[in-house]
Amino acid sequence: MKPAARQLAAVLGPGAVLALAGLGLGAMLAATLSPAERETLGAVLGPRAALLLLGWAVLALALGALGHRAHAFWVKQPARVAEAAQALLVADDAGNGQPVLATAACPAGTRALADVAERLARERNALRDDIAAKVQEGARGIEHERSRLAALMSELTQSVIVCNLDGRILLYNPRARLQFRALSPAAGAELVGLGRSIYAVFDRQLVAHALESIQQRLERGAAQPAAQFVTSSRAGQLLRVQMAPVRDPSAAPGNTAQLSGFVLMLHNITREFEQDSERDRLMHALTEGSRSSLGSLQAAVDMLELPDLEAPARERFLNVVREEVRTMTGRIQAIAASAGKDLKTRWPLEEMLGADLLHAALRHIEARTPMRASASEVDAGLWLRVDSYALLQALASLATRLSEEFAVRRVQLRLQRDGERAHLDLVWQGAPISTETAIGWESSPMTVGDEASLLSVRDVVERHGGAFWFQRERARQEAFFRFLLPLTQPQEQLEAASVLRSGSRPEYYDFDLFGSGAQTHELGGRRLVDLAYTVFDTETTGLDPSQGDEILQIGAARIVNGKVLRQECFEQLVDPGRGIPAAGIPIHGITPELVAGQPSIGEVLPAFHAFASDTVLVAHNAAFDMRFLQLKEAATGLRFDQPVLDTLLLSAVASPQQASHELEAIAERLGIPVLGRHTALGDALLTAEVFLRLIPLLAIQGIHTLDQAREAAQRTWYARLSY
Incomplete structure (x- = not known):
């Protein structure tokens, strides 16, 4: 009963x-x-x-x-x-x-x-x-080593992020936080954070390709393998990324290729790349302009050599020589002045064994096209300097076009030395194509299935400083595309230069996330203690969102691995676009002056949506806060469709006999100090602490999973409230 x-x-x-x-x-x-x-x-x-x-x-x-x-x-x-x-x-x-x-x-x-x-x-x-x-005393040595490593990573002048194999961030240093702050409107909080996925920043396939390259080198016995790639952020920033492996200490003896994660070292090269592009433009202007000037000079010199040239004509041609010399001198001086401003930054290429590149290319082509691919005439000792990801995309794009437009079903790859360079051939038989078609494929953007790239094959070739052409061999009845690629010395090394400034404590790490495995089942069946949460609260102009009340402030904190990440909070004032009732100001303390000049909810909500992605939402009396968010979904094009838990309802489930389930009353029962009430972030942090204490109380009643918690909450009387 x-x-x-x-x-x-x-x-x-x-x-x-x-x-x-x-x-x-x-x-x-x-x-x-x-x-x-x-x-x-x-x-x-x-x-x-x-x-x-x-x-x-x-x-x-x-x-x-x-x-x-x-x-x-x-x-x-x-x-x-x-x-x-x-x-x-x-x-x-x-x-x-x-x-x-x-x-x-x-x-x-x-x-x-x-x-x-x-x-x-x-x-x-x-x-x-x-x-x-006693446990702390026994683990003092381990904790000392852990803190030393974390402090080292924290104080590196280079941006560093450490991830487990799922791509979940388990360590990042303040430098990385500063770098991502420039890439987002929410100080990078929605991009980098403990437990967050690095794939919110980098393309998953790009990271997987770099990991595969490292794995191959480990299997060959390389001592310190590394990979690097260049990618652009959603904000248009160009990032150079170096990746190094983190070996699994629990792997069997001798199995050095077993990984538990990877380290990413980031460098923003947007400015350097822009400077490089500008310098290339100036160099192009110099060569093209000089060619024209030299032509004029040569014509003038030829005329001056005529013995019967009259004096007025001779003077006119001498003026041409003087003018062209003056023009060329000015052009060269401008180039020299620009070249002296800073050092030139070239597009980074990685050193890679040619056989590894071909092995990856064969799998890449067969996985993304219906074609069969094989290798022949491969010089196994060649080492290349390439952007392997872009080159594989180029090969797959060409193979896709052959398959779709000429019904080619089989291709071969060849790799041989060609003087100081190497040539990589994509070979097929039958179905000849025209030179005009080959030129069109070279200059158009690359596509592989549903994936499209902004780069063309020509861009990839120019990135390598190489060459590309189409050729037929009538004797063999075959045709091929040939890439001319740079060679490098047969060596593998990673040079990491870092400067330590001081011995302060690390700030952003959770090594326990190394043990997080792949998420293979639905959220509903997962245990509450295993999930990541975004606990949030809003301050509003009033209590009736359907009658025009607006959000004044959003505050949120994340719970990862059973801990509230207080250093990874979201807090943003919002310009409501309407007046703030005087009766509410003593409660939330937000005046019209505070919100003047603040972003609108249309600007803030996308950043909060990204911050809360891939987590379960938690709030106290969540129906109220969620109503405000849902009314903005149509205008912003966003949907907050992740699961939601309400500490008001969960408290009624865990303690049904209690007279009050207000936030302060629950906190008092659970022994939680109440600080910063009626600020969005203060209430979010208090709600997060309450939620963590409610989880074991729910477990006492046999409620362990997300689905069980939601079903129990919906049976309470408070679940009938609507806004």
């Missing part, structure tokens, strides 16, 4: 029992009387029936009130004490010797049990602290 039903039974039950008892006694008395006596008794009691009914009602009310008090004293109060005692299990302390369970209105036996529960909780905390101290 539900608590409300039991309470109703306690109030109405005594009256019903009294009525049944009266009817039963009347029936028994009537059975002992003769017909005449029953008629006489009826005549006596009939006129007094109203008085008897009134007496029954008064007695029933008195007994009902007594039953209600008895239920509250013997049932409800002990149940509340039991829930409060369960809260002691998740509180940080047990009152430090002071009673924390309200037992004044409870029976003596309940008070005695509460005293025992408090003593046991205090002893539990003392034992827990003692065990923690």
Whole structure:
């Protein structure tokens, strides 16, 4: 029976029992009387029936009130004490010797049990602290090494991000945070953070290709393999990335190729690349302009050599020579001045064994086209200097066109030395193509299936400083595309130059995320303790979003690996585009002056959406906050479709007998200090701490997964509220 039903039974039950008892006694008395006596008794009691009914009602009310008090004293109060005692299990302390369970209105036996529960909780905390101290003492050496590594990574002047094999970030240094701050409107909070996916920044296939390259080198026994690539961010910034492996310490002896993650070192080369492009443009202008000037000079010199040239004509040609010399001198001086401003930054290329490149290319082509691919005439000792990802895209793009437009079903790859360079051939038989078609394929953007690139094959070739052409061999009845690529020395090395400034503590790391495995099942079936959460709160102009009230501030914190990441918070004031009612200012403290010049909700919401992506949303009275967000979905084109948990409903599930489920009341029961109330971020942080304490209380009731928590929350009375 539900608590409300039991309470109703306690109030109405005594009256019903009294009525049944009266009817039963009347029936028994009537059975002992003769017909005449029953008629006489009826005549006596009939006129007094109203008085008897009134007496029954008064007695029933008195007994009902007594039953209600008895239920509250013997049932409800002990149940509340039991829930409060369960809260002691998740509180940080047990009152430090002071009673924390309200037992004044409870029976003596309940008070005695509460005293025992408090003593046991205090002893539990003392034992827990003692065990923690011993564990910390035993792990001091490991923690020292961990802190030393984290401090080193934190103080590197280069941007560093460490990820596990799922691409989840488990360490990043302040330099990386500063770099990503320039790439987003939310100080990089939605791009980099513990537990976040690096694939929000970098293309998954690009990272996978670099990892595959490292894995191949490890399998060959390379001591310090590395890969590098260049990519652009969504903000248009050009980033050069170096990748190094993190080996799995639990791998079998001798299995050095087993990885547990990877390290990314980032450098923003946007400015350097722009300078390089500008210098190339100037060099092109120099060569083209000089060619024209030299032509004019040669013509003038030829005319001056004529013996019968008249004086006026001779002077005119001498003026041509002087003018062209002056023009060329000015052009060369401009180029020299520009070249002296800074050093030239070339597009970075990686050193790679040619056989590895061909092996990757064969798999790349077969995985993305219906063609069969093989290799022949391969010089296994060639080392190339290439952008392997772009080159594989070029080969796959050409193979796709051959398959789709000329029904070619098989290709071969050849790699041979060609003087100081190497030539890489994509060979097929039959289906000849025209030179005009080959030129068109070379200059058009590359496409492979549904994937499109901004680069063309010509761009890839120019990036390598190489050459590309189409050729037929009629004797063999075959045709091929040939790439001319640069060679390098047969060596592999990674030079990392880093400068340490001071020995401060690291700030952004969680090495426990190394143990996070691939997420292979739906969120609903996953345990609450295994999920990542975004806990958020809003401050608004009023309580009615459907009548024009707007968001003034959004604050959010993330929970990863069972910890609140206080250094990775989202906090942003919002210009509501309307007035702020004076009655609400004393509550949230946000004045019109504070929001003047702040971004609109249309600018803030995309950043918050990115910050909360790939997580479960948590809020207190979430229906209210979610209504504000949902009303903006149509205007912004965003959808907050991830699962949502409400600490108000979860508190009602975990502690159904408690009189209040307001945020402050829950925090007090769970021993959480209340700070920064009625600010969006302060309430979000408090809600996050409350949520973490509710998880073990839900587990006591057998609620372990996300689906179980949501189903239990929807059965509470508070779930009927709507906004």
